[in-house]
Structures are given as structure tokens and as C-alpha cells.
Amino acid sequence: MHTYVIAEGGACHDGQLSKQFELIDVASSAGCDAYKTQWTSSPRDMARRRGRAETNGYVQVYARYLAWPREWHNQLAASCARRGIDYLCTTYIPADVAVVAPHVRRFKVASFEAGDDEHLLAHVPYGKPVLVSVGMMDDGEAIGGVRGLLKSRGADVRILQCASAYPAPVEALNLALLRERYGGLPTYDGLSDHTDPALTWTGALAVAAGAEIVEAHLRLDTTAPDNPDFAHAMTLRQFEDYVRHIRFTETCLGEGVKRLEPCEREMARYRVL
Numbered sequence: 001m002h003t004y005v006i007a008e009g010g011a012c013h014d015g016q017l018s019k020q021f022e023l024i025d026v027a028s029s030a031g032c033d034a035y036k037t038q039w040t041s042s043p044r045d046m047a048r049r050r051g052r053a054e055t056n057g058y059v060q061v062y063a064r065y066l067a068w069p070r071e072w073h074n075q076l077a078a079s080c081a082r083r084g085i086d087y088l089c090t091t092y093i094p095a096d097v098a099v100v101a102p103h104v105r106r107f108k109v110a111s112f113e114a115g116d117d118e119h120l121l122a123h124v125p126y127g128k129p130v131l132v133s134v135g136m137m138d139d140g141e142a143i144g145g146v147r148g149l150l151k152s153r154g155a156d157v158r159i160l161q162c163a164s165a166y167p168a169p170v171e172a173l174n175l176a177l178l179r180e181r182y183g184g185l186p187t188y189d190g191l192s193d194h195t196d197p198a199l200t201w202t203g204a205l206a207v208a209a210g211a212e213i214v215e216a217h218l219r220l221d222t223t224a225p226d227n228p229d230f231a232h233a234m235t236l237r238q239f240e241d242y243v244r245h246i247r248f249t250e251t252c253l254g255e256g257v258k259r260l261e262p263c264e265r266e267m268a269r270y271r272v273l
Helices: 017-029 043-049 056-065 072-083 094-100 117-121 139-152 175-179 202-209 236-253 262-268
Strands: 004-010 034-038 086-090 107-109 130-133 157-162 190-193 213-217
Touching: 004 017, 004 236, 017 034, 017 072, 017 236, 034 072, 043 056, 072 086, 086 107, 094 117, 117 139, 130 139, 130 213, 139 157, 157 175, 157 213, 175 190, 175 202, 190 202, 202 213, 202 236, 213 236
Parallel strands: 004 034, 004 213, 034 086, 107 130, 130 157, 157 190, 190 213
Antiparallel strands: none
């Protein structure tokens, strides 16, 4: 098996294209499969949709970290391609989906927008997989609502368990959800991980529980300490450990086929039959 590991750059580029490129390099070096960033064309519309239209502080934060030039998408996608990883980008306004669609391999929807049918359905026409974090939801909303809506429109949808707290306490991870199966298929496909960056085994535990996709935040050593994502984002060393633990767990899980293993052949001569 191979877990699809997403390095979430979030706001950790400090609004600088050069730092986005650095994050891509770091994500690739750590062994990730994708680098994901976040973008909005209108901080004010994003704040309004989230019920923060009158809170200028939110508008300013969105403007500083998320409203970077749309021309960057092409450059970031090209940089990811050179490093052999996928480029992903989360948007927050339905109209913005069309902007990122030509550049991304998969879509990623954040928990805050996962309950917005208009936004979810905006991803469907492009025929690309849609990954959706379902923090702040119950089973009915996540599976019957989000998965049901997207599957009814023919979308390839993947649901990521998520606790929308930054950082999230371990007791909120609820990794047992990843063991659920319906019709032989996973009910929850992966984890969007917001736990303390020092806990570099949580992604591996998710894989052991059944996750096929894991997403976690990554920062640079030069990311500003006042950055809103700084406290819950891993350093390069932490992320390297995080991915290494995931790959170790994959090895331990094996192929799931019971058989005589090569390492057992010598001992097999002494079996009593």
C-alpha cells in the first residue's frame, strides 16, 4: 500500500512566492505526494461567507496570506511537477474553483466549506477527485450529506476525518472512524491532521487504522512566529519523521495476504504436520 501524503503549506509562506517554492522543495524532500496551498480571490467575500464580514481583522489576515496573485498557480504547479509531486489548492468561494481547476490534480475542500452544497458542487464538472475534510460534522452530515451529494453527481469523493482545532487534542482524533466499512469500502478515507507538531506518530496511527490519505501542516524555519499556522505546523525535521513513520507503518501492514513468508522458510522445516 502507499498512503497519499499531503503537505499543507497553509499560510506558512508568509505571502511570499519564494517561500511557497521552498515549501514545495521541503515537501518533496520529506517524501510527500502532494503540496497544498490555499487561495482566495476576495478576502472580503470569504470573510462574509464565514460570517466575519464586519471583522476587519479576518479580512486583513485573508488578504495577507491567501489573496496572492492568481498567476502564481501556474508557477507553483510547474514547481511541483519538477519535484514529482502533485499541486493542490483549497479555495473558499465557488467562483474560485474554476481558477485553480486547470492547475490541480485533485481538489481539497476545507471543513468550513464542507457543508456548503454550492461550493461542493462547483468542483464536480472538472472530473477530478475531490478530497473533503469533515471537521465539525457528525456522521450524517459527513457521509450522508457530503459524500452522498458528491457521489450522486458522479464525483470521485474522498472523506477525511478532521478535528477543527489548532492544535487538536489527541482525544479528538477519533481514528476509530477510519476502521469503518460500508459495502467493503472505507467510510472515512483519511485524516486531516491538526495535532501538536511534536506528535509525529499520529499520521502513522491513522494509516494503521485504515487511512489511505493523510494531510498535515508544514512550515519553514523562516516562517514568521506570528504566522497564524505557525503553532500547528511541523518543521522539516518533524515532517520527515512524520512521513517516515507512515512509510514504516505501510511496511508493517504489508499486503494483507496470509502466506508462508520468505523469512519463515528455514523454520518451516520443523513444522509438525
